Amino acid sequence: MIIELFGPPGVGKTTLARTLAARLRERGHGVELVLSYRPSEDPLASGAQSLARLRIPAGLRRLIRPMVESFAAAGHSADWREAGAGVELMRLLAPRNIIWSLRLRQYMLRLSRTRRAGELAGDIVLFDQGFVQAIYTFALLARAADPKRLRLALDAVPEADLFVRLDAPLEILEARLAERRSRQGRIEQLFDQWTTLGSLWIFDQLHELLRARGRPVVCVDSTDQRSLGEGVDKAEGIIFGIEHKVLAASGAD
Numbered sequence: 001m002i003i004e005l006f007g008p009p010g011v012g013k014t015t016l017a018r019t020l021a022a023r024l025r026e027r028g029h030g031v032e033l034v035l036s037y038r039p040s041e042d043p044l045a046s047g048a049q050s051l052a053r054l055r056i057p058a059g060l061r062r063l064i065r066p067m068v069e070s071f072a073a074a075g076h077s078a079d080w081r082e083a084g085a086g087v088e089l090m091r092l093l094a095p096r097n098i099i100w101s102l103r104l105r106q107y108m109l110r111l112s113r114t115r116r117a118g119e120l121a122g123d124i125v126l127f128d129q130g131f132v133q134a135i136y137t138f139a140l141l142a143r144a145a146d147p148k149r150l151r152l153a154l155d156a157v158p159e160a161d162l163f164v165r166l167d168a169p170l171e172i173l174e175a176r177l178a179e180r181r182s183r184q185g186r187i188e189q190l191f192d193q194w195t196t197l198g199s200l201w202i203f204d205q206l207h208e209l210l211r212a213r214g215r216p217v218v219c220v221d222s223t224d225q226r227s228l229g230e231g232v233d234k235a236e237g238i239i240f241g242i243e244h245k246v247l248a249a250s251g252a253d
Helices: 013-026 046-053 058-073 080-092 098-121 131-142 147-156 170-182 186-191 201-212 225-252
Strands: 002-006 031-034 124-127 162-167 217-221
Touching (some): 002 098, 013 031, 013 124, 013 162, 013 225, 080 098, 080 147, 098 124, 131 147, 147 201, 162 225, 217 225
Parallel strands (some): 002 124, 031 124, 162 217
């Protein structure tokens, strides 16, 4: 089962993903948790850990990591299924900055390979930022987020079994982003300068497009710990419901 979280920066996607993964593991599920990477926080990805052990400053790690992972990926075979989504998003919503183009190509390749590995293992794969969140980033950096392109972008990427949309009041998001930036160095702040809360309508549009396709979307309020806990309960219930339907269908066959 593939689960994707999406929502504005600072909304708590990583926090919810970790909490939900821990809950599912307590219930005996195999869960692969795929987290986004921010060098000023926990270096969870393998490439990030290697760079961290070299004691390279956080901002420089953020610059180097895409190149390191791209070279590493060159040693593995790839096919059109892995590259197709990234190529199509680049065609529809090409970033105006060459560095961001490189970073997003690397990110899309990593997303595709992690998804395929999880499907083969039969585990739950939980992305704190998956393909839908990537579409938002592409649209933001391309400054070309019209509904038609967003619809075509969704056509280009693999569909998850469940989407979890997180939201919170604007003033809370602004405060969280300000607190995040206070922990960052100057180079990291340059990488995050595109982060904005002025394009939240993109999430509304993506949500409506997913609903129109009949995809299950859980809405979670991340205002505080209590609401996040309720969101975990809600997501867990829907996950169990999907599993029950799958088991029932396989039994019928």
